[in-house]
Amino acid sequence: MTRKPPSQKVNRLGLPMTEYKGLPSTLCKGCGHDAITSQIVKAFYESAIEPHRVAKMSGIGCSSKTPAYFLSTAHGFNAVHGRMPSVATGAVLGNRSLVTIGVSGDGDTASIGLGQFCHLLRRNVPMIYIIENNGVYGLTKGQFSATADKGAALKTGAINDLPPIDCCTLAIEMGCSYVARSFSGDPKQLVPLIQGALSHQGTAVIDVVSPCVTFNNREDSTKSYPWAKEHEELLHQIDFVPHFEPIEEVEYEEGESKDVEMPDGSVIRLRKLERGHDPSDRRSAMRILEDTRGKGELLTGLIYVDPQADNFFDLLNLGDRPLAQLGEEELRPGPEVLDEVMKSLM
Ligand SMILES: Cc1ncc(C[n+]2csc(CCOP(=O)(O)OP(=O)(O)O)c2C)c(N)n1
Ligand code: SF4
Numbered sequence: 001m002t003r004k005p006p007s008q009k010v011n012r013l014g015l016p017m018t019e020y021k022g023l024p025s026t027l028c029k030g031c032g033h034d035a036i037t038s039q040i041v042k043a044f045y046e047s048a049i050e051p052h053r054v055a056k057m058s059g060i061g062c063s064s065k066t067p068a069y070f071l072s073t074a075h076g077f078n079a080v081h082g083r084m085p086s087v088a089t090g091a092v093l094g095n096r097s098l099v100t101i102g103v104s105g106d107g108d109t110a111s112i113g114l115g116q117f118c119h120l121l122r123r124n125v126p127m128i129y130i131i132e133n134n135g136v137y138g139l140t141k142g143q144f145s146a147t148a149d150k151g152a153a154l155k156t157g158a159i160n161d162l163p164p165i166d167c168c169t170l171a172i173e174m175g176c177s178y179v180a181r182s183f184s185g186d187p188k189q190l191v192p193l194i195q196g197a198l199s200h201q202g203t204a205v206i207d208v209v210s211p212c213v214t215f216n217n218r219e220d221s222t223k224s225y226p227w228a229k230e231h232e233e234l235l236h237q238i239d240f241v242p243h244f245e246p247i248e249e250v251e252y253e254e255g256e257s258k259d260v261e262m263p264d265g266s267v268i269r270l271r272k273l274e275r276g277h278d279p280s281d282r283r284s285a286m287r288i289l290e291d292t293r294g295k296g297e298l299l300t301g302l303i304y305v306d307p308q309a310d311n312f313f314d315l316l317n318l319g320d321r322p323l324a325q326l327g328e329e330e331l332r333p334g335p336e337v338l339d340e341v342m343k344s345l346m
Contacts (some may be wrong), residue, residue: 002183009213011046013048014273015048015050015294020041020070020071021041021072022070022071023068029209029213031211032132032134032208033132033184033210034069035210036066036130037069037104038187039190039191039194041071043191044194045194047195053076053097053099053278054101055076055092055095055099056070056077057076057091057101057102057127058078058102058108059083059108061081061104061105061107063134063138064084071101082108083113083116084113085102085119086116088102088247089125089312094324095323096320096323098322100126101144102128102129104117105132105139105145106147106203109131110131110165114165121170121176124175124176124177125202126200126311126313128198129204129206131206131207133209133223134211135147142155142212142216143216144162146165148160148162148164149221150274153324154215155215169204171207172282172303173286176205176304177204177304177306177311178196178204178302179207179305180193180204180205180206180302181206181298181300181303182209182301183208183298185228185235190206193206196240198210199264199266199268200263200305200307201263202309202311232276233292233300234273234300235277236270236273236301236302237271238270238271238301239269239271241269242266243265247267256271257272258272258278258279270302279304279305
């Protein structure tokens with residue numbers, strides 16, 4: 001008797017989870033970045049996005065290697081260290097029909113790439129930007145990055161004298177319209193945050209504490225597993241209901257949960273915990289970041305969102321058809337158009 005192979009679970013496109021995976025990881029066993037890769041795979045699978053409609057962007061670093069480990073049939077580009085935002089901006093403008101995800105390290109983002117990161121945010125370029133934040137340069141053997149804690153010590157005994165940059169505070173300050181923080185050891189939270197980011201139409205920054213087990217997993221480091229597990233403070237419990245699924249008909253008591261409606265019809269449902277935070281309130285988002293930092297807590301959840309913010313396409317008045325699909329005829333203005341421009345300048 002021949003045995004039937006067990007039927008694989010598939011998403012609404014009929015694709016199994018394996019279609020969303022990539023090459024085997026070459027990172028250290030236990031690296032937080034691998035846990036994030038698994039959550040990216042799950043989020044794209046559950047949001048049923050066709051892998052070939054995705055552009056994966058990164059810079060240089062252990063974190064920037066990870067796009068090779070998910071969505072193997074997607075488009076991909078490894079930019080120079082810290083220069084992913086400008087390359088991603090070009091790619092997004094060239095083909096607006098692609099779903100773009102950038103993966104970066106804290107060194108790539110907040111050290112060498114800080115200027116590029118800020119300009120991406122103020123333009124509100126439609127893409128997901130995941131920071132795999134371990135407080136060190138993992139790939140070059142553990143030097144401090146700009147997110148390392150002041151006074152932190154390395155295995156080598158070196159002490160960091162500089163204050164850290166908080167990527168979420170900076171992102172809100174620069175006008176980012178979706179700002180979240182998570183921890184690589186918290187898949188229940190990270191998957192819906194990535195799904196929410198996939199439904200967002202501007203830049204969505206998710207700063208994820210992602211421990212480097214080789215160079216920065218000391219108990220006193222705010223980017224280590226023991227510290228993050230001990231100090232994680234959830235803002236809310238978060239569920240994501242994609243636009244193709246009915247919102248569950250569950251009644252919630254007034255004030256118990258808040259739904260954030262995304263432009264594509266999906267809903268991010270935030271169930272209130274002890275701390276009542278409204279993520280549409282920018283000032284309160286800044287305040288809560290400042291308060292929790294002072295208390296030594298790792299605040300995680302959706303910190304700020306403005307689903308209606310104008311994005312870079314709106315600003316440039318970009319047409320619906322991707323530039324990459326326009327022919328030369330359509331791209332090159334004819335002599336009449338040039339005449340008109342000249343006349344307007346006379
Ligand atoms: C212009 C340039 N400067 C420096 C380097 C060396 N370099 C490669 S990766 C890296 C740091 C990576 O750290 P991070 O972005 O935090 O990622 P992680 O490896 O920790 O995931 C550095 C300094 C480089 N490749 N290019
Ligand atoms: S060096 Fe650190 S960041 Fe790089 S793979 Fe190893 S654990 Fe991960």
